[in-house]
Every structure is written in C-alpha cells, then in structure tokens.
Amino acid sequence: MVAAGAQPGPRRRGRRPGGSDTRGQLLEAARVEFAERGYEGATVRRIADRAGVDAAMVNHWFGGKEALFTASLDIPIDPVELLADILPGDPEKIGERVVERFLTVWDATGGGPLAAMIQSIASHDAAARMMREFIGNVLVGRIVAAVSPDQHELRAGLCGAQVFGMGMVRYVLKFEPLASADHATLVAAVAPSIQRYLTGPLP
Amino acid sequence: MVAAGAQPGPRRRGRRPGGSDTRGQLLEAARVEFAERGYEGATVRRIADRAGVDAAMVNHWFGGKEALFTASLDIPIDPVELLADILPGDPEKIGERVVERFLTVWDATGGGPLAAMIQSIASHDAAARMMREFIGNVLVGRIVAAVSPDQHELRAGLCGAQVFGMGMVRYVLKFEPLASADHATLVAAVAPSIQRYLTGPLP
Numbered sequence: 151m152v153a154a155g156a157q158p159g160p161r162r163r164g165r166r167p168g169g170s171d172t173r174g175q176l177l178e179a180a181r182v183e184f185a186e187r188g189y190e191g192a193t194v195r196r197i198a199d200r201a202g203v204d205a206a207m208v209n210h211w212f213g214g215k216e217a218l219f220t221a222s223l224d225i226p227i228d229p230v231e232l233l234a235d236i237l238p239g240d241p242e243k244i245g246e247r248v249v250e251r252f253l254t255v256w257d258a259t260g261g262g263p264l265a266a267m268i269q270s271i272a273s274h275d276a277a278a279r280m281m282r283e284f285i286g287n288v289l290v291g292r293i294v295a296a297v298s299p300d301q302h303e304l305r306a307g308l309c310g311a312q313v314f315g316m317g318m319v320r321y322v323l324k325f326e327p328l329a330s331a332d333h334a335t336l337v338a339a340v341a342p343s344i345q346r347y348l349t350g351p352l353p
Numbered sequence: 354m355v356a357a358g359a360q361p362g363p364r365r366r367g368r369r370p371g372g373s374d375t376r377g378q379l380l381e382a383a384r385v386e387f388a389e390r391g392y393e394g395a396t397v398r399r400i401a402d403r404a405g406v407d408a409a410m411v412n413h414w415f416g417g418k419e420a421l422f423t424a425s426l427d428i429p430i431d432p433v434e435l436l437a438d439i440l441p442g443d444p445e446k447i448g449e450r451v452v453e454r455f456l457t458v459w460d461a462t463g464g465g466p467l468a469a470m471i472q473s474i475a476s477h478d479a480a481a482r483m484m485r486e487f488i489g490n491v492l493v494g495r496i497v498a499a500v501s502p503d504q505h506e507l508r509a510g511l512c513g514a515q516v517f518g519m520g521m522v523r524y525v526l527k528f529e530p531l532a533s534a535d536h537a538t539l540v541a542a543v544a545p546s547i548q549r550y551l552t553g554p555l556p
Contacts, residue, residue, distance in 0.1 A: 265475045272472035272525050282526050307522050307531030308542055314526075315518020319510050322475050323485050323517075328510030338556030339511055343546040353541030 173211045175201040180222035185276045189219060189283035216288055219280075225267060226259045229288050241297040245345030248293070249337045252313055253320075261321030268322060285310050298348050308347035316340055376414045378404040383425035388479045392422060392486035419491055422483075428470060429462045432491055444500040448548030451496070452540045455516055456523075464524030471525060488513050501551050511550035519543055 179200035183192045194215050198205040212218040216229040232255070236247045256264055270277040285291070290306040290313075298305045316336065319325045328336070382403035386395045397418050401408040415421040419432040435458070439450045459467055473480040488494070493509040493516075501508045519539070522528045531539070 268521075269472055269475035271521075272468040272475065278526055282528050285526070286528060303528075304530050304534070304538075304542070307528045310526075310528065311518035311522040311531065311543075312515060312546070313518070314521050315514035315516070318471075318474075318517050318521065319514040323481055323488070323513075325485050325489060325506075325510045325513065327507050328514065331507070335507075335556055339507070339550070340514075343515070343549070346545070347542070353538055 172201070172203050172207055175203065176208060176211060176218065177222045180218050184219060184222060184280050188276075189280045190287065192219075194218070219284060219288075223267065223270075224263055226263055227255055232289075233292055236293060237296050241349060242345065243341075244293065244297050244348060245341035245343070246337050248309070248313065248344050248348075249316070249341045250333055252317065253333050253336060256317060256321055261324070264317050264321045268318065294348060301352055304352065305347050308352075309344055312340065312343050312347065375404070375406050375410055378406065379411060379414060379421065380425045383421050387422060387425060387483050388477075391479075392483045393490060395422075397421070422487060422491075426470065426473075427466055429466055430458055435492075436495055439496065440499050444552060445548065446544075447496065447500055447551060448544035448546070449540050451512070451516065451547050451551075452519070452544045453536055455520065456536050456539060459520060459524055464527070467520050467524045471521065497551060504555055507555065508550050511555075512547055515543065515546050515550065 176197060179197045180192075183197045183200060186192075192215070194208045195205045197218070198208055201207075208214070208218055212221060213228070213230060220227045220229060232251060235251050236244065239247060267281070271281050272278075286303065286306055290310050291302075293309070294302040294306045316328075320329050320331075320336075323329075379400060382400045383395075386400045386403060389395075395418070397411045398408045400421070401411055404410075411417070411421055415424060416431070416433060423430045423432060435454060438454050439447065442450060470484070474484050475481075489506065489509055493513050494505075496512070497505040497509045519531075523532050523534075523539075526532075
C-alpha cells in the first residue's frame with residue numbers, strides 16, 4: 151500500500167497539466183472546504199475552483215476525493231488502496247485483515263499523525279464531523295456494506311471504536327506491552343472482537 | 354456513585370481544618386506534581402507541602418491520592434468508589450459492569466471532560482504518562498489484579514483500548530447510532546469483548 155500523504159508524484163502518468171504547487175493548492179483548498187462543509191458536503195469541483203485549477207487535477211494528483219481528504223489531513227492512508235487490501239478474501243477473516251492493515255499503516259508513521267488526528271477531533275467539532283462522515287461513509291462504511299448482514303451503522307461504530315481504541319492505547323497512551331506487541335499477538339487478541347462487530351450476532 | 358469533580362464538600366465530617374481554598378490549593382498543587390512526576394512518582398506529602406497544608410487535608414478533602422488525581426484533572430470519577438461498584442459480584446460478568454459504569458459516569462457529564470482528557474493525552478507526553486500509570490496501576494490495573502488469570506498488563510491494555518474507543522466514538526466523534534444507544538444495547542454488544550480481554554483465553 152502506498153501512503154497518500156508521502157506520495158510525491160501524480161497517480162497517473164501522461165501529460166503534466168500542473169506542477170507540484172497545483173498539488174499544494176489543492177491540499178490547502180481541500181482543508182478549507184472539508185472543514186467548512188464536512189466530508190459529504192464538500193465537492194471535488196468546489197475544491198478545484200477554490201484552488202483555481204481544473205477538477206481533473208484532483209484525480210490526476212490524488213485519484214479521487216477519498217485520498218484528497220486523507221492527504222489534506224496528513225493521514226497516511228490511501229483509502230481506496232486500503233479497502234482494496236481489506237475487502238477481498240474470506241469475510242469471516244476480515245477482522246484479521248482490519249487489525250493487520252491498521253497496525254501496518256500506523257506503525258510505519260509512528261504515533262505522531264494519529265495523535266494529531268485525535269487531538270484535532272477532540273478539539274474541533276468540524277474535525278469530528280468530517281472524520282465521522284469519512285469513517286462512516288468511506289472507511290468503515292464500505293467494510294460493513296461489504297460484509298455485514300444488518301445494523302450497518304451500529305456495527306461501523308463498534309468496529310471503529312475497537313480500532314480507534316487500539317490505536318489510542320498503542321500509539322498515543324503507549325501502554326505496554328500493547329504498545330510494543332507484535333502484529334500476530336494483537337491480531338489474535340483483537341480480531342475476534344472486530345469480526346463479531348462486523349459479522350457476528352448483535353443484540 | 355459520587356462524581357469527585359463535582360463534589361463540593363469534604364469526604365468526612367468532623368472538625369473543619371481548612372476552608373474550600375485549601376481544596377483549591379491542593380488541586381493546583383496536585384496538577385503540578387502529577388504533571389512533573391507522573392501518577393506513581395507523585396506523593397501526597399509533596400502535594401500537601403506544595404499547597405502549604407497538612408497531608409491529612411488530602412484525605413479530608415479527597416479521600417486519597419486516587420480521587421485527588423481525578424479531581425485535579427476534572428475527571429468525573431472517584432476511582433475508589435468506581436472500583437467498589439465494579440469489583441464485587443460475578444467475575445464472569447465484570448465486563449457488563451465495566452461498560453455499564455463507564456457509560457453511567459460519562460453520560461452524566463456529556464462528552465466535554467472526556468474530550469478534554471483525550472485532547473490533553475494526545476497533546477502532552479506528561480499527560481499521556483500520568484494517565485498511562487493511573488489506568489495501568491489503579492483503574493484497570495486493580496480490575497485485572499482482581500479477576501484476570503495471567504498477562505495482566507496486556508489484558509489491561511486491551512480492556513482500556515475497548516473502553517477508550519467506545520468513549521471516543523460515543524462522546525467525541527458522536528457517531529450514530531452508537532452515540533445515542535441505550536446502555537443495554539452497548540452492554541450486550543461490547544461487554545463480551547471486555548470480558549474476553551479480562552478473563553478469556555488470550556494468544
């Protein structure tokens with residue numbers, strides 16, 4: 151998986167219709183647009199207008215709204231690629247893939263970006279709103295849409311809570327031995343809970 | 354259960370050896386001492402010295418170091434009373450009691466104090482350190498000491514992660530329907546995970 155935040159070049163090769171300051175202008179415009187309108191209310195066209203560039207530049211540099219969102223928040227995830235890693239395969243093992251991918255993504259960056267994201271969510275209603283929409287409609291939303299039999303929103307919240315909490319304790323609180331535990335240990339411990347939240351019986 | 358932060362009077366009746374500004378001075382001294390030395394390194398005697406009062410005043414106003422710590426951070430928990438609510442009873446149902454008490458405590462305050470606590474942990478290493486020690490040695494630490502067969506620290510981290518994440522999604526991210534779900538729904542959904550982390554088989 152490629153970390154969107156660290157990705158310097160455009161996603162597609164071909165003509166070069168804008169320099170790297172186009173990318174920077176799109177990121178800045180995206181920050182403003184997402185903060186003002188939330189993830190759902192923001193549009194790629196309006197972000198491009200704010201940046202003074204053609205809307206095709208968003209696809210050129212980021213591949214779409216999802217990765218533009220995470221890149222604008224310095225979240226080291228390309229959501230489309232992340233979901234392509236998680237969704238295929240046995241639905242009864244998706245809990246394992248969720249934990250494994252989560253740990254791989256955030257271990258690579260250290261806790262800094264996660265702490266910054268959590269701090270932002272806890273400080274600003276606008277940040278909480280856009281993350282809520284993004285997690286609910288994109289990240290976890292597409293996972294429950296793919297594998298869960300019912301109660302998609304409740305399952306998404308439960309799954310998100312378990313993953314968020316693991317990240318908080320591992321990377322921010324740095325509570326040992328969970329903070330240094332290897333992936334196999336945490337997958338074995340946590341994946342059954344996530345699996346139950348996604349596909350198991352709920353009240 | 355009494356919320357320590359909101360509790361205006363001393364825990365014990367009798368002579369009145371200090372006015373309410375003694376309480377305020379102790380809270381202020383405690384904030385400095387806990388931030389400088391962590392939860393474990395801080396001592397009641399040094400906090401009293403910093404406040405210029407007798408160490409007995411800590412017991413008089415707070416009942417002990419645990420409640421002085423939470424009161425100094427505006428956390429609406431009296432840890433001694435909270436544990437007295439959770440520890441007695443069937444160890445195989447302690448997961449239910451943990452979820453129920455957590456929701457009761459934080460529902461009563463709204464998300465503000467939890468968001469402030471999370472923001473502080475995510476912003477300051479000193480805050481992360483003292484909460485890590487407090488959660489590990491007092492709150493969750495005493496629960497695993499009472500009921501868990503082995504791997505106390507890993508179990509404490511897993512339990513803390515699940516509870517923290519539920520709080521984050523319910524009170525800070527405000528992700529529906531989890532944010533408005535009644536206690537019975539969340540106990541039924543989340544308590545089995547906490548129970549497994551505390552007393553079930555682990556890898």
